[in-house]
Amino acid sequence: MRRSSARAAELAPAPSTDDPILQFRNLSMDYTGRSGRVTRALDGIDASVGRDEFVTLLGPSGCGKSTLMKIAASVVRATGGEVLFEGRPLAKPTSRIGMVFQQPILMPWRSVLDNVLFPIEMMGRSPRKHAEQARELLELVGLKGFESAMPSELSGGMQQRVAICRALIYDPVLLMMDEPFAALDAMTREDLGIELLRIWSERRKTVLFVTHSIQEGILLADRVLVMTARPGRIAASIPITLPRPRGMDMVSTDEYGRYAQQIRSIIAGAGH
Numbered sequence: 001m002r003r004s005s006a007r008a009a010e011l012a013p014a015p016s017t018d019d020p021i022l023q024f025r026n027l028s029m030d031y032t033g034r035s036g037r038v039t040r041a042l043d044g045i046d047a048s049v050g051r052d053e054f055v056t057l058l059g060p061s062g063c064g065k066s067t068l069m070k071i072a073a074s075v076v077r078a079t080g081g082e083v084l085f086e087g088r089p090l091a092k093p094t095s096r097i098g099m100v101f102q103q104p105i106l107m108p109w110r111s112v113l114d115n116v117l118f119p120i121e122m123m124g125r126s127p128r129k130h131a132e133q134a135r136e137l138l139e140l141v142g143l144k145g146f147e148s149a150m151p152s153e154l155s156g157g158m159q160q161r162v163a164i165c166r167a168l169i170y171d172p173v174l175l176m177m178d179e180p181f182a183a184l185d186a187m188t189r190e191d192l193g194i195e196l197l198r199i200w201s202e203r204r205k206t207v208l209f210v211t212h213s214i215q216e217g218i219l220l221a222d223r224v225l226v227m228t229a230r231p232g233r234i235a236a237s238i239p240i241t242l243p244r245p246r247g248m249d250m251v252s253t254d255e256y257g258r259y260a261q262q263i264r265s266i267i268a269g270a271g272h
């Protein structure tokens with residue numbers, strides 16, 4: 001038994017660490033509405049996310065960003081093409097991928113701390129052993145003192161921060177975030193963006209981050225994937241070589257301005 005599995009491992013070599021963590025190959029998605037009308041949300045998506053890379057996915061409302069994230073999280077199944085995760089076809093949800101959705105989706109009957117610890121329970125690990133780590137994450141996102149509060153006592157932005165902690169607690173290889181800061185005020189949003197970069201540089205996680213803010217898309221990214229309006233396609237993949245660590249002061253630099261201009265013209269061009 002052991003021999004045959006060792007043999008199988010020989011025959012199917014482990015993907016090289018140079019391989020992208022996530023790959024979309026000719027991916028398409030058609031939604032069939034109740035009336036039977038078919039909406040093509042994604043069309044021929046070819047894109048990849050490399051190990052330790054921070055990729056932002058930027059595009060107008062309705063272009064299929066959430067759809068793409070849901071496919072990668074195995075929440076919905078694509079109608080065409082394939083997704084490879086760590087070199088293998090992605091078949092089912094995995095704890096190696098952490099997901100922060102556009103809505104926080106917390107359990108209203110559990111405290112903030114217990115919501116953060118929920119994935120640990122689901123994985124059959126001891127929540128008590130991870131409680132300290134959960135408290136540290138909550139402190140990191142400015143929620144110290146709210147550990148025993150219930151979600152209904154928090155603002156929308158605070159709830160979203162709890163959802164971010166919940167995705168970080170089990171240390172996923174790939175962190176996918178779908179407009180996690182959309183419900184936050186501009187100031188908190190900038191602070192959390194910078195904070196996220198700090199976490200990312202410390203822990204070297206691979207991140208795929210959806211936004212429709214050009215500024216957020218550029219400041220966070222190693223590479224920006226620009227999507228066009230429905231049906232969603234990848235119009236450009238733009239490496240961002242602004243120095244790190246990054247801060248809001250970069251927004252006034254010429255280099256930043258050139259990136260913003262380039263992205264705006266791609267989006268505007270694609271609209272015609």
Ligand SMILES: Nc1ncnc2c1ncn2[C@@H]1O[C@H](COP(=O)(O)OP(=O)(O)OP(=O)(O)O)[C@@H](O)[C@H]1O
Pocket residue numbers: 031032033039040041059060061062063064065066067068102212230
């Ligand atoms: N469950 C669904 N059934 C039918 N159509 C859907 C469904 N979910 C999304 N769509 C359609 O697919 C398209 C893409 O939706 P999606 O939510 O992926 O866009 P998005 O880029 O995330 O937009 P936003 O920036 O507003 O969040 C839209 O036209 C939407 O109407």
Ligand SMILES: [Mg+2]
Pocket residue numbers: 065066067102178
């Ligand atoms: Mg969306």
